[in-house]
Amino acid sequence: MTPHTETPVLEHDEPAPAPAPTRRQRPLTWLAWLLPFVIFACALLLRAAAKRAPAFTEYYYGRHIFPGIGHALSFVNGIFGFSLGEVTVVLLIAFLVAATIYQALQVVQRQKRVRQVLRSDMLAALWALSLATLLFMLLWGLNYDRQPLSTSLALAKETPTDEQFEVISRTIVNGVNTNYDASHGEACCAPASRTDLYAAVESAYQNAPLLSQRCGSGYAQPKPIRLSGIMSWLGISGVYMPWTGEANYNRMQPDFDLPYSIAHEKAHQCGVAREDEANFVAFLVCSNSSDPFVRYSGYLNALRVLDELGGSAPERYREVAAMLGQGPRADLKTRADFWSRFEGRGVQVSYRINNTYLRANNVPNGTRSYSEDVALIISYYLKTAMGGQASCLQYQ
DSSP states (O other): OOOOOOOOOOOOOOOOOOOOOOTTTSOOHHHHHHHHHHHHHHHHHHHHHHHHOHHHIIIIIIIIIHHHHHHHHHHHHTTSSSOHHHHHHHHHHHHHHHHHHHHHHHHHTTSSOHHHHHHHHHHHHHHHHHHHHHHHHHHTGGGGGSOOHHHHTTOOOOOOOHHHHHHHHHHHHHHHHHHHHHHHSTTOOSOSSHHHHHHHHHHHHHHSTTOTTTSOSOOOOOEEETTHHHHHHTTOSEEEETTTTEEEEETTSOGGGHHHHHHHHHHHHTTOOSHHHHHHHHHHHHHTOSSHHHHHHHHHTTTTHHHHHHHHOHHHHHHHHTTSOHHHHHHHHHHHHHHHTTOSHHHHHHHHHHHHHHHHTTOTTGGGGGGGHHHHHHHHHHHTGGGTOGGGOOOO
16 A cells, blocks of 8 residues: 555745835826926916016017917917807816716725725816916916007096096097997898898907907907806806807897907907907997997997986986987896896896906006996097097007
């Protein structure tokens, strides 16, 4: 018999621990967190430098760099018949919702810890915020730091007398009444289509005094927002997309406000960043248009000048206000009724966000700056229209 021998049990060697990663092999997680702060700091430094030298920013960025950027963005977005900015926002919201649901499922199924998810989301948000801020500054945001439009156009800075206030107010009311009659009569009417309206506003831009060097041609057409109901709920008549270079408008607002709203957003498209200046450019463009409907829209939105007259000379104000025709009064009521339908929480949130945005971009008065176009309109009349020499000004 073959003696029984036990087979020796072989001891399994435990795998040797992996060598500790060297300094080169270690993931540079600290760098991934640091770079967004560096990019954001560069954007802030760029803004600070531009703010300290508005004349330098005006000449180099405003007149030489930005026009090329604006025309390049217009060439790209002009290929599409819809708003790239609107589509981007919708897709971004859809992505965020889907990502939130997916990450929530990962946490519930214990595939990831809450801390891991929050950490990765925070890192992604830092990168997105820093890159978006830098691109905003380079593509459009530095226009906020250009010298004031009143300086560029050499507008008067004197305080008008009550008599001058009254003359200017009467001029605007006459402009409202005259162009209402001209645009609603049998011989003339509003532009037949949106394409005709775009052409009328663009033509007005090219023929407006003072703006030949500030707002040239070659920019893409304005685009209506398909989700204009949301814009109305937020109290927004138009919006400029700085990352796509698009002038977008709320297509639901009353027709008589469309020319002015489109002209306002196109002013942003030309590099006029401040809201009061964009309002003034819209008035200047519309009131000098060859189309009476466009002129009517411009004068109607300039009626805010009468509020200034009412504050300094109430009796003169009542006399001038009584001159306003019934047709324009009906349009003002139509406008008030339209926007009153959307008064609520959405408008309040939109107002606060816009106010914060403007203050962060070198506009200390925030949303109150929208009404500051009145001073520019008055200065324009003091220097040009009342003197009958609108062509004497030069872009300086």
